[in-house]
Amino acid sequence: MAARKKTPTRKRREAPEKRPEETRLHIDTRNMYRGAGVDGVATADLDAVAEQLRGAHRALSAGSRGGLEAEYACLNLPQAMAAALPEIGRAAAAIRRHRDVLVLGIGGSSLGARAVYEALRPGAPRAGGPRLHFLENIDPDYVAELVRRLRPEATALICISKSGGTLETVVQYLILRRWLEQSLGPAAARRRQWLITDPAAGWLRALAARAKIAALPVPPKVGGRYSVLSAVGLLPLAVAGDDVAALLRGAAENAARCATDDVRQNPALEIAALHYLLDVRKGRRTLVMMPYANPLRLFADWFCQLWAESLGKRTGAGAPAGTMPVRALGAVDQHSQLQMYLESRPDKMFTFVALARWERDLAIPLAETEKDVFPFLADKKLGDVMDAEFRATRAVITEAGHPNMTVTLDTLNAHAMGQLIDLYQRATIYAGLLYGVNPLDQPAVEKGKLQARRFLENNGRR
């Protein structure tokens, strides 16, 4: 913003053009198709479901109409939340005055923000701004150690639960609220809390009203795993100092790219169609998501939640649907999982996420005598080795006949992450429509929640 103010003329002239750091995802699906030994989708198979694909696109388009009231409201967040950015920015500015920020939330209330947060910090946390701690799990030792190390007077709390009553999040909140209150008293403790929850219902919303605690809404039609582009993801990321406007812009641009019902032009529809056909026609029942970059590890986790919880369910006819998403990390898992990928059952398909370049690369220095031992390392950088590893793994997986696709990011920034998020939210909804399941619900999970309460009521330790 500072730079803009200094050069108003230049800014105005450049505004309509693409910012230099903003590029499109490169999506290469060639190895998902039959040919060159790959057990992939025949173009005839794709043509055979053309009407089904158009139907899925129609359903998604119809379900997206109506802004935040739409069935697929999550796809409208890029537009709708742009208007909310000033409010989010004000909350973030207040929270940034603290040294440490605890983000309470589990599953969809945590994974999206964490995935973007890590993606935008290659190597390590950036200097400046508060330290964010995503609690997520309720492991007692972890929570105890955290509060032992932090100072209540320098700590803020962001508590996130769509329903306002998620058991894990509620108990974390109760413990941390008391921890703040004991040191600071109730009033000062309240001023260090921000709640993100349903605008009208639930325990957290009632608490916000009763105790006058700052609260931001999760749009009612946006479920946890689709909520990263709402305040659920945007507030923690704004607190971290990330470019949430670029995140929304990237998502909107991907949405525009996916506006057509032509499967060859709409990458989200193509990804859904190929994975669906590889499952039902080819028995490819496991989807390995394998980024070749440490900072994208949690993106794979976010994707695995989105895909598993949206598609892993019974169809109306009672048949089990969905493929199993599994995360991996290149190059590490070449030394762990690759043997099995290549030779165990041919029931897997792969998505690689690669980077076109590294921010900070390192030359590989060889002593004179070592140039003969490692001639292939002469004048190479560490990024060249990472790149060779990725291309080698993709080559042997392709040679072994396993379908695979690659998404390449020019660089790790908020704009690219926004595109990735919209791409996979959209692909997941299309896939749900193809399977004939509701991609937005999670009926089976409720049983476990009730059961956990029952065990607690029965006072049961083992």
Place this chain on the structure above:
Amino acid sequence: MAARKKTPTRKRREAPEKRPEETRLHIDTRNMYRGAGVDGVATADLDAVAEQLRGAHRALSAGSRGGLEAEYACLNLPQAMAAALPEIGRAAAAIRRHRDVLVLGIGGSSLGARAVYEALRPGAPRAGGPRLHFLENIDPDYVAELVRRLRPEATALICISKSGGTLETVVQYLILRRWLEQSLGPAAARRRQWLITDPAAGWLRALAARAKIAALPVPPKVGGRYSVLSAVGLLPLAVAGDDVAALLRGAAENAARCATDDVRQNPALEIAALHYLLDVRKGRRTLVMMPYANPLRLFADWFCQLWAESLGKRTGAGAPAGTMPVRALGAVDQHSQLQMYLESRPDKMFTFVALARWERDLAIPLAETEKDVFPFLADKKLGDVMDAEFRATRAVITEAGHPNMTVTLDTLNAHAMGQLIDLYQRATIYAGLLYGVNPLDQPAVEKGKLQARRFLENNGRR
């Protein structure tokens, strides 16, 4: 040790007894069997393969004879390495004089030590001793950021590669050696290095001899993923100040527990048999390893490498063998994967790892008005909620018919981790023998390694 010296009489009297913190793993396989709605193994199925199981036990026993020269030398490390502990202790003491210790190594050269390191640090790194950094991946941004933050004069390097030529580890080593040399000169740089590699062969071994760099051996018959109880795991853990003797003792005790060929008395043989039968008889092709404790997350990763790389291969007859191991984390993945576990294809089986108690538990404080809203939380602790979540998840998975087993640790200590390690190394070897594959090799991975070198030779960036 200090405590012992102060109370010699007491110590001598207590020595033959079990130390108070040393208890046995509790292994509950009941839900792996048919009955009460579970699609499990019939006892008749187990009886039908009784001769095959006895054969696997005979083969493992025969292959374990001969100490470190034995085929399954990894199973003899608990005895063999006890004698090497003084040497490892001396190296560790020298390394501990540094502020930061970089552990270079990928896959089996890293995962075992990392898994135990994390398991023994519930909540956070312990105060005192050096900070350990496990590099593992070659992500350039990560490595660049790390060296930016560290001071060469206060940093030691442990470089681990069984073959002495693992590409990722070699390039990390070359970069970090130069980084040390530039600040300190070659002689001082060498004094900050420790290599762990084959005792006779490979580039690292030759380098150790030529440049007089301290080096510890990996026994030739011990492969990477089975090497955590050799210097590969023991040196970093000793540097971290962990009780490596208790680790070995735990492994030895589990070995003694698994000495019989009676599948109902030998838990490693039973685990192998049940997973094998659930695969070949029941089509349970994915094995979800789900600890309910943050510090065991990397134990699940270690197990997934061991299982995948040992079993995911073709039999002599060319048939694909092995089940796909997938890691999960309770309670987090209830909010991510559980929906799919319960309702998608019934091709999964589950192992839960639970803790009987938490070191530091936290009371859940309720305001008066909240006692009506959350009556089930009255007088509860955070550990009670974690426990209820675990039991609820296990109950709904069992009710849905999915086979599952539970390993419970009384507490997270080195002795328990040693038992877990031996249990799963042994179960994996048994399973390899049941499938008719060699659990020690990884033939398919070599292709990828050659391909990566070829890409580098061809000077190829994309």
